[in-house]
Amino acid sequence: MATSYTDKGSKSYLFSIVLVAVIGGLLFGYDTAVISGAEKGLQAFFMGAEGFLYTNFWHGFTTSSALIGCIIGSGISGIMASRLGRKKSLFIAGICFFLSALGSYDPEFLFFEHGVPSKSLLMAFNLYRVLGGIGVGLASAICPMYIAEVAPSNMRGTLVSWNQFAIIFGQLVVYFVNFLILGSHANPVIDLVDGVNKVLNPDAAAWTSETGWRLMFLSECVPAGLFSILILLVPETPRYLAMNGQDDKALAVLSRINGSVKAKEILSEIKATATEKTEKLFTYGWLVIFVGIMLSVFQQAIGINAVLYFAPRIFESMGMGNPMVQTVIMGVINITFTLVAVFTVEKIGRKPLLIVGSLCMAVGALGVALSNVISGVPAIVPVVSIMVYSASFMFSWGPICWVLISEIFPNTIRSQAVAVAVAFQWIFNFIVSSTFVPLYNMRLGSMGVNFGHFMAYAIYGVICVIAAIFVWKLVPETKGKTLEDMTKLWKKK
Numbered sequence: 200m201a202t203s204y205t206d207k208g209s210k211s212y213l214f215s216i217v218l219v220a221v222i223g224g225l226l227f228g229y230d231t232a233v234i235s236g237a238e239k240g241l242q243a244f245f246m247g248a249e250g251f252l253y254t255n256f257w258h259g260f261t262t263s264s265a266l267i268g269c270i271i272g273s274g275i276s277g278i279m280a281s282r283l284g285r286k287k288s289l290f291i292a293g294i295c296f297f298l299s300a301l302g303s304y305d306p307e308f309l310f311f312e313h314g315v316p317s318k319s320l321l322m323a324f325n326l327y328r329v330l331g332g333i334g335v336g337l338a339s340a341i342c343p344m345y346i347a348e349v350a351p352s353n354m355r356g357t358l359v360s361w362n363q364f365a366i367i368f369g370q371l372v373v374y375f376v377n378f379l380i381l382g383s384h385a386n387p388v389i390d391l392v393d394g395v396n397k398v399l400n401p402d403a404a405a406w407t408s409e410t411g412w413r414l415m416f417l418s419e420c421v422p423a424g425l426f427s428i429l430i431l432l433v434p435e436t437p438r439y440l441a442m443n444g445q446d447d448k449a450l451a452v453l454s455r456i457n458g459s460v461k462a463k464e465i466l467s468e469i470k471a472t473a474t475e476k477t478e479k480l481f482t483y484g485w486l487v488i489f490v491g492i493m494l495s496v497f498q499q500a501i502g503i504n505a506v507l508y509f510a511p512r513i514f515e516s517m518g519m520g521n522p523m524v525q526t527v528i529m530g531v532i533n534i535t536f537t538l539v540a541v542f543t544v545e546k547i548g549r550k551p552l553l554i555v556g557s558l559c560m561a562v563g564a565l566g567v568a569l570s571n572v573i574s575g576v577p578a579i580v581p582v583v584s585i586m587v588y589s590a591s592f593m594f595s596w597g598p599i600c601w602v603l604i605s606e607i608f609p610n611t612i613r614s615q616a617v618a619v620a621v622a623f624q625w626i627f628n629f630i631v632s633s634t635f636v637p638l639y640n641m642r643l644g645s646m647g648v649n650f651g652h653f654m655a656y657a658i659y660g661v662i663c664v665i666a667a668i669f670v671w672k673l674v675p676e677t678k679g680k681t682l683e684d685m686t687k688l689w690k691k692k
Contacts, residue, residue, distance in 0.1 A: 231504070263632040272295075273337070290430050292335075343359050363540070364538065
């Protein structure tokens with residue numbers, strides 16, 4: 200057996216360590232989407248606070264507060280990945296996920312009376328969500344980086360795309376878990392009464408408001424604990440080891456993955472690029488950093504996370520039966536179309552998938568927008584349009600953005616540049632998510648709330664078209680190139 204991986208490398212070993220890394224992606228999806236099932240019960244709970252009015256602003260902030268942690272986590276990911284290594288940083292991310300899940304389940308722990316909502320308790324809850332966000336920020340930057348740095352060049356796009364599959368799978372799992380937890384219990388029905396939000400079915404929704412949302416957050420402890428244990432069993436990436444003078448360890452990992460002959464060749468390329476330049480962020484000019492940042496900005500500005508976070512509420516507004524069922528169906532569709540990217544990214548390339556996906560998303564978003572201003576449109580039309588919009592993201596910007604961010608930067612600036620790019624991603628995620636509810640509920644005269652529905656999706660549709668043009672003009676194709684080739688590519692720009 201030793202000869203097998205010494206001469207040819209071991210794909211089973213590669214797949215096993217990548218599988219552990221993608222659990223970080225699953226947690227990324229789980230943590231960001233758990234709020235979609237919990238937010239109504241959470242809103243009803245805090246609306247019961249005395250001496251504190253839980254407004255739409257506070258609810259928008261609370262549902263997106265984890266994104267503040269995501270910005271922090273992604274911002275420090277470069278320093279942590281460089282100083283502690285990719286593996287230790289991912290372990291810390293796992294601990295953040297676990298503690299956040301426990302704290303969000305019982306934010307009253309030690310300091311507050313259980314079940315009594317207050318502004319102070321709201322702040323404590325949001326701090327726990329921020330802690331989970333730090334875990335998401337770390338995982339979102341370092342998981343794709345880890346996979347890219349262990350994967351052979353001919354498999355890198357596919358393996359990094361599995362991280363996006365795990366993110367979407369995590370979202371689907373939590374949609375299903377939330378659905379099971381809710382069971383036969385009713386979600387709160389909340390509407391404006393005399394200018395103030397009121398729960399219209401307090402008795403029917405009592406269990407959901409008191410207990411249901413807590414169990415949804417608690418469920419994250421299972422994958423978080425598993426990830427924290429398993430990440431201790433995988434090796435550090437060979438590129439990190441080589442750039443920190445641990446050539447023997449780097450060669451051992453490379454040999455086990457690629458075979459001994461290929462491993463020596465890869466190690467010599469890593470060493471050449473690691474010593475060729477200093478590690479200043481703009482060593483290779485501003486364009487590579489700009490492209491990385493704008494990939495992240497467009498991935499969020501096209502509005503996908505506003506749809507994912509508020510999916511049940513959106514489907515409810517469309518009058519499509521049980522909104523949790525529709526959300527699970529959307530999750531299954533998302534999984535299916537993510538697999539399209541997984542199996543085509545190395546054949547078709549990164550740019551074609553991004554451009555086609557952007558244009559299809561624009562069609563879907565504009566379909567939803569127009570359905571809100573054209574009278575008599577059947578409810579199935581905006582539902583199908585939003586499915587097209589979401590599915591198109593899943594075979595394009597969802598996985599391909601992460602593939603490109605993990606591979607377009609030269610070795611010497613990768614950890615810093617990925618941190619900057621992913622920080623911008625979470626900044627724009629926060630902007631989009633926190634503005635979606637006010638924008639979606641905007642009213643204009645006789646058009647009422649339909650105006651807000653139209654504006655939200657019309658804006659996202661236009662941005663999708665701009666994103667397609669950006670990719671066409673500025674983003675390089677990286678299919679088939681090694682990570683070390685990135686140094687040569689950006690030297691020519």
